[in-house]
Amino acid sequence: QQQVKQSPQSLIVQKGGISIINCAYENTAFDYFPWYQQFPGKGPALLIAIRPDVSEKKEGRFTISFNKSAKQFSLHIMDSQPGDSATYFCAVKGGSQGNLIFGKGTKLSVKP
Amino acid sequence: GAGVSQSPSNKVTEKGKDVELRCDPISGHTALYWYRQRLGQGLEFLIYFQGNSAPDKSGLPSDRFSAERTGESVSTLTIQRTQQEDSAVYLCASSLWHREGNQPQHFGDGTRLSIL
Numbered sequence: 344q345q346q347v348k349q350s351p352q353s354l355i356v357q358k359g360g361i362s363i364i365n366c367a368y369e370n371t372a373f374d375y376f377p378w379y380q381q382f383p384g385k386g387p388a389l390l391i392a393i394r395p396d397v398s399e400k401k402e403g404r405f406t407i408s409f410n411k412s413a414k415q416f417s418l419h420i421m422d423s424q425p426g427d428s429a430t431y432f433c434a435v436k437g438g439s440q441g442n443l444i445f446g447k448g449t450k451l452s453v454k455p
Numbered sequence: 456g457a458g459v460s461q462s463p464s465n466k467v468t469e470k471g472k473d474v475e476l477r478c479d480p481i482s483g484h485t486a487l488y489w490y491r492q493r494l495g496q497g498l499e500f501l502i503y504f505q506g507n508s509a510p511d512k513s514g515l516p517s518d519r520f521s522a523e524r525t526g527e528s529v530s531t532l533t534i535q536r537t538q539q540e541d542s543a544v545y546l547c548a549s550s551l552w553h554r555e556g557n558q559p560q561h562f563g564d565g566t567r568l569s570i571l
Contacts, residue, residue: 349497375557386459386546386562387498394557432497436557441511442488442500443560 346370349433349446356453362420364449366433369414373437376409378418381430381448390431391418423453457481459563461547467569468537476532476566480549485527488548488560491516498546504530505552534568542570 348367356362366376377392393400393407393416400407406419420427430450434443460479468474480487489501500514504524515521519537524530534541544567548560 377557377559379562384564386548386564388562389559392557392559441486441503441505442490442514443498444500445490445497447497448495 346444347433347435347446349449351449352447353450354452356423356451358423358425358453358455360423360453362423362427362451362453363417364431364433364451365415365417366435366446367413367415368435370435370437371414373435375436376407376416377434377436377443378405378407379432379434379445381432387432420451423451425453425455427451428453459547459549459561461545461563461566463566464564465567465569467571469571470537470539472537473533473535474537474568476534476545476568478530478532478547478549478563480528480530480547481561483551484549484561485552486550486558486560487524487530488550489522489530489532490546490548492544492546492565494543501532501545537568537570539570542568544568 378390379387380390381387391402391405404421409416430448432448433446462477485506487504490498492498502522503511519535522532544565546565548562550560551558
């Protein structure tokens with residue numbers, strides 16, 4: 344059973360546009376929701392994370408929106424740049440588990 | 456300061472051979488994780504070490520997979536009698552003690568394992 348569903352699989356956005364990636368989860372015990380960015384040949388790097396006691400968190404051009412009742416959270420990249428072209432993964436963690444559970448990833452291409 | 460270091464960066468081996476992958480976590484990080492990433496896929500959890508506690512091995516896909524950690528430092532992931540389906544990137548991450556809040560996991564760049 345897939346515990347985190349991420350969409351879309353791939354996304355093409357024009358430079359300056361807004362990129363939106365969505366994730367949905369099932370288990371209400373999850374209490375940590377990070378987004379990771381991965382470039383080819385590199386390990387994932389933490390981009391931004393949110394706890395369920397807030398509905399939105401913004402860091403520069405990156406914003407997480409969190410909807411606890413819908414069990415969904417999304418990443419918004421404002422003013423998307425070609426350098427943002429990468430694969431983005433949402434993840435969840437909580438309860439007694441130590442590991443992150445990852446979505447399948449979204450490959451973002453930002454066209455100049 | 457150095458990040459998480461993994462070696463080798465690439466490993467090609469024949470089916471049936473054993474392989475050992477190494478991870479050097481960030482100094483002071485007591486938690487260490489191994490994940491597997493198949494081509495074009497998300498990360499699958501394999502095993503987690505926290506201090507001197509017994510490791511969480513719940514993600515290991517078969518008894519051919521094992522891992523050890525020396526104190527709070529180096530870890531090795533061993534795959535015995537490798538199969539072609541073991542081909543993947545094996546990623547290691549480390550973090551501060553996770554039960555004091557959700558500490559970020561910092562990843563190495565992985566070992567790309569190819570089984571011929």
